[in-house]
Amino acid sequence: xxxxxxxxxxxxxxxxxxxxxxxxxxxxxxxxxxxxxxxxxxxxxxxxxxxxxxxxxxxxxxxxxxxxxxxxxxxxxxxxxxxxxxxxxxxxxxxxxxxxxxxxxxxxxxxxxxx
Amino acid sequence: xxxxxxxxxxxxxxxxxxxxxxxxxxxxxxxxxxxxxxxxxxxxxxxxxxxxxxxxxxxxxxxxxxxxxxxxxxxxxxxxxxxxxxxxxxxxxxxxxxxxxxxxxxxxxx
Numbered sequence: 001x002x003x004x005x006x007x008x009x010x011x012x013x014x015x016x017x018x019x020x021x022x023x024x025x026x027x028x029x030x031x032x033x034x035x036x037x038x039x040x041x042x043x044x045x046x047x048x049x050x051x052x053x054x055x056x057x058x059x060x061x062x063x064x065x066x067x068x069x070x071x072x073x074x075x076x077x078x079x080x081x082x083x084x085x086x087x088x089x090x091x092x093x094x095x096x097x098x099x100x101x102x103x104x105x106x107x108x109x110x111x112x113x114x115x
Numbered sequence: 116x117x118x119x120x121x122x123x124x125x126x127x128x129x130x131x132x133x134x135x136x137x138x139x140x141x142x143x144x145x146x147x148x149x150x151x152x153x154x155x156x157x158x159x160x161x162x163x164x165x166x167x168x169x170x171x172x173x174x175x176x177x178x179x180x181x182x183x184x185x186x187x188x189x190x191x192x193x194x195x196x197x198x199x200x201x202x203x204x205x206x207x208x209x210x211x212x213x214x215x216x217x218x219x220x221x222x223x224x225x
Contacts, residue, residue, distance in 0.1 A: 035213075043158065043202065043215040056212050091157055104148075104213075106157040 002026045006092050006107035013114055016081050021110045023075040023092030031095040032075045033104065034067065036060070036088045043091070049075065082114045117141045119216035121203050126222045127193055135188045135219045137203035146206040147179050147186045148213065153199045161188065161201075190221075198223045 005024045013019050025032050034046040047057040049067055064080045075094075079086055092107040119139045127133040139147070146165035150158035164170055164179035164186060176189040188201055200218040207214060 042217045043204070043213075045212050045214070048212060058212070103160045103163065106159070109157050 002105075004092055004094055004105050004107035006090075006110050008110055009108065010111045011113070013082055013112070015084055015114055019079045019082055019086075019112060021077045021079075021090050021092075021112070023077070023107055024073055025075055025092065025094035026096070026105055027073070029094035029096050029105070031055075032069070033093040033095075034077045035091045035093060035106075037091065037109075038085075038088045046077070046090075079112075082112070084114050087112055087114045117205075117207070117214045119203055119205055119214055121201075121216040121219045123217070124220045124222065126224060127190075129193055129195060129223055129225050131193050132189065132191050133193060133221065135190075135201050135203075135221065137186045137188075137216055139184050139186070139203070139205045139214075139216075141205050141207055141214060143207040144181065144205060145208055147177075148202075148204040148206065149175075149177050149186075149188045150202040150204065151199050152202055152218065158202055193223050195223050195225070197221060 007022045032049045035043050037043045045058050047061045047067055048055045066078045068076050089109045089111050091109045093104040095104055121137045146163055148163050149161040151161050152158045161175055162177035164177050167179055167181055169178045174191045179186045200220050202218045203216040204213040
C-alpha cells in the first residue's frame with residue numbers, strides 16, 4: 001500500500017539552527033500539507049501546497065518557515081532559525097486527486113527537539 | 116472563531132460500546148473527520164461525514180448533524196487495541212485546512 005514517508009524520524013538541534021524536514025508524498029497525490037503537534041497538545045495546521053505553490057497557511061507559519069518541492073517528489077519544510085517552542089512532531093500529509101472522500105494520508109512524523 | 120470540543124478522556128470496558136462526542140463552531144464547514152492516534156504515532160483516518168446521518172464501517176460508526184454542529188464516533192465490541200486518542204477535525208473549505216479538536220483519550224479496561 002502506498003504511503004507517505006518522512007525523514008528524519010527524530011532530529012535534535014540547537015536553538016537558532018536551521019532544520020529541514022523531508023517528506024515523500026504518495027506519487028499521484030496533488031495536495032500536500034504540513035501539520036505539527038506539540039507534545040500533549042492538539043494537531044495544528046501549518047500550510048497546504050498545491051501546484052508548486054502555497055495555497056493556504058496558518059498564523060503559525062511565519063517567516064521562519066518555508067516549504068518547497070525541489071524535485072517533483074520530495075516536499076520539504078524548512079525552519080530557518082529554530083526556537084525552543086518549535087519542538088514538536090511534524091506531520092506531512094497528502095491527498096489523492098480523487099479525495100472527495102476526504103482521506104488525508106499522514107506520514108509517520110518527524111520529531112523535532114530544540115535545545 | 117473556530118472551536119471544536121470533545122471530552123478529554125473516557126474509560127470503557129472491553130467488549131462494550133462507547134460513544135465519543137464532538138461539537139464544533141466554525142466559519143465555513145465542509146465535513147467532519149475522525150482520526151485515531153496511538154501515542155507517538157501519526158493520526159490514522161477512521162471516517163469522514165459531510166452529509167447528515169450515520170456512516171457505518173465495521174465496528175466503528177460516525178454520525179453528523181450539521182444543524183446542531185455535532186458529531187459522534189461510536190465504537191462497538193471494544194478491544195484493548197482501541198485504547199488511543201480519537202481526534203475530531205472539521206474541514207473548513209475545499210482546501211483541507213482542518214481544525215482539530217484536542218482529542219479524546221480512550222482507556223479500555225479488561
